[in-house]
Amino acid sequence: MSIDRLRTFIGEVMDLRHAADLIEWDERVYMPPGGVTVHGEMSAALRRLAHEKFTSSQIGDALQAADGELASADADSTDARMVRVVARDYARATRVPADFVAEHAAVVSAAQHTWAEARARSNFAQFAPHLQKVIDLKRRYVAFFPPADHPYDVLLDDYEPGMKTADVRRLFDSLRQRQVAIIKEVAARPAPAADFLTRSYAENDIWRFAVDVVTAFGFDWARGRQDKSVHPFATGIGASDVRITTRWVEGQPLALLFGTMHEAGHALYEQGVGAEHQRTILEGGASLGVHESQSRLWENMVGRSRPFWDHFFPRLQAACPAQLGGVTAGGFHAAINRVQPTLIRVESDEATYNLHIMLRVELELALIEGSLKVSELPAAWNAKIQEYLGLTPPDDAKGVLQDIHWSAGLFGYFATYTLGNVIAAQLWERFGAVHPDRDAEIGRGDFPALLSWLRAELHQHGRKFEPKELVKRITGSAVDSEPYLRYLERKYASH
């Protein structure tokens, strides 16, 4: 059977990708500084071999043969879906010449290096020529693919299969006005007390509490672990070895807690992908946006909710009596949900986060279309952040230079953050509808019903369904911002 042959080839590709993933995890978690070069060599060798294997004519031939075998099979069967996803990835991987891939790697490596320097000096002009090169590469990349409705569709499709620029625009149009209105309304109220959030906490107390929380969520420690790294992330070496990281930032003690919940959300997804998909192209998440929906759901819908803190606050208080002695669950919940427009995306709250994303996506669309020049970018950025959040960056480091994404060539990536928020709310609303005990269970610290539902509806499928189709299957609806807006309006109305 050519399907079996395909499975064998893809299994070998997955072994190499797993190895590269683990080595890249090590690089960010335990590598001694001297190991940079040897890690770069290993990682490059494994990625190159995996790419060579995946784009080999053996895969192409097996794909063609499998297509014939499956002509009469159920189009939704795992085999049929697997072949479809291999075919999709194969077509994308073989369209892009190896020379281009190497050039891209070299350009973004230099661009990231210069970006880090430029950000440290708040010197956009230093970064500008590199950004221009990255944009030129992205345009050339788009040209390897058949004409799309919008060139940005091609970039988006790398992270969000099947999602179109038009979908993203529609989503943003429906969010923009009402999110700005929520922020204005909340800003008019007195801010809740939150001084106790920045007191001096012991890292170990927060670490242990965070571990207790994600253990209650259902994180399986026999198939995962948590460590520390400069930038928190989650990585799955298949479903049976899923690793998350967090960090301790002086002055922001709860960043460790909410970061742990966030990464655990990603990890629960990876741990839940069906055994039948392991070591096949269907392992891992459906897309970055769907992945982000899981991290946001656990971090925000669950972890910043009132029932959650009714249950967990007494424990946190007991762990940190000096810092939280006089605080109530309600006061704590209000503090962690205070709305405060900030210049920095990664420090922003639920109400303002999507506006940071819109700003970026609107600018990158304009850059890719060519309607905005790189030299005009800082001014455009500053105008938009003033429009959306009423803020003016004191310098480009706190404005246009704050994120690594563009220097890394990640055009099309930002939109997935907002998709994550929106899909999370759709799932959350849907689960509440089919499971009316939702909030009461969370108020008891009971999460098995939620996790089981996510496993059955979403996690187990891995990459079997594309994001739009998956959301439709689960919620009966297209990707839609209404549930997210309802969630926000309800949340901020109650304060």
Place this chain on the structure above:
Amino acid sequence: MSIDRLRTFIGEVMDLRHAADLIEWDERVYMPPGGVTVHGEMSAALRRLAHEKFTSSQIGDALQAADGELASADADSTDARMVRVVARDYARATRVPADFVAEHAAVVSAAQHTWAEARARSNFAQFAPHLQKVIDLKRRYVAFFPPADHPYDVLLDDYEPGMKTADVRRLFDSLRQRQVAIIKEVAARPAPAADFLTRSYAENDIWRFAVDVVTAFGFDWARGRQDKSVHPFATGIGASDVRITTRWVEGQPLALLFGTMHEAGHALYEQGVGAEHQRTILEGGASLGVHESQSRLWENMVGRSRPFWDHFFPRLQAACPAQLGGVTAGGFHAAINRVQPTLIRVESDEATYNLHIMLRVELELALIEGSLKVSELPAAWNAKIQEYLGLTPPDDAKGVLQDIHWSAGLFGYFATYTLGNVIAAQLWERFGAVHPDRDAEIGRGDFPALLSWLRAELHQHGRKFEPKELVKRITGSAVDSEPYLRYLERKYASH
């Protein structure tokens, strides 16, 4: 240049070997239990790919071409030596059919599994058929190679290039009688007080002290790290990322300290291999025996010496005042060097260790020759340990079943432990001769002269020279047990 072509091919093989080494490190140090299968897949895929690449005709062709190019080159040049070592490894790797390698892997995997069970139940009969299969495989392995003076030469050569069975026999013959005499003489004396060695210590105190010691030795933390694992080991991902592990055993607090010194000895060797040898076949150590010489030198010649403790004991005492308050440096030094025949190799002291090795090597020689049957092995073991150490194992778990090596197919490996002791003493004596301040420096905690000498004479060369040649270059002598016997006799005379 075909030399450059060869370097490129070998570089790619080394990338894969490094990746496999790192993944196997992870498996023993940080892998969650669920990761066993995916780690097995990754490791098998990388080892298989590395083997395929290394035995490909491209390497064979490049080797042949390089041979011509080098006809007029200095035979001791790095290029010439590199080609020679590649040719040696290539010849060995291509002689053994892939089917045999797969069969060997399957047999030793099952044998190790059964060995663990058999040892737990002290049931040799359960293990015997597996051991028979391993021995049969070893004989078939030997048959892939040209006839040697002794079939065991072929097995030895995998770990100790160029070393012959006759060399090992000669060494053992010269050691046996005098080591037994030392043990008898020491046994007649009153044993030194050592109760303070098994008091309850805090792991963290010993860990920090051990780190201070190996930092003083010269372990480079920018190019290495230390973690914990069930069985301590050292692994070098090239010279720039060298990792050691240790463990905490309740009731044996100093095992962590001496284990750290031992593994740091291995690590100092790896960190010292010349930059020119990195990512070539010449990186890493010359042989297991030479590697062991480095671990033994730092652990025993340095770490169990009187000058060392004259300097370091006050520090350890300050770190553990409750346990070591009334102890003197001399009393501590006597205690850690007490001689006490034991049934278990890994718990044995310097005076008795080699006898454990001789016993094993004599038995495995007889098994390979066919002069000893598997069914006769337990009785033969018990007779020999009685002869050498005057002890009788209460059961096979504490006798013939104690070590994993035979179940893992590691025939020829044990001899390298004794070679390590012997070579360590040769190096130690030589260094003392060219550097008369040796003991005074150690008494001041100064190790740069020793490390520099080892770097210049030994470490930097990596695999460039075979063990015998290397020892000759450094000491002017063949591998010789006299320095080790002198070292032991002096050490135990002074008590």
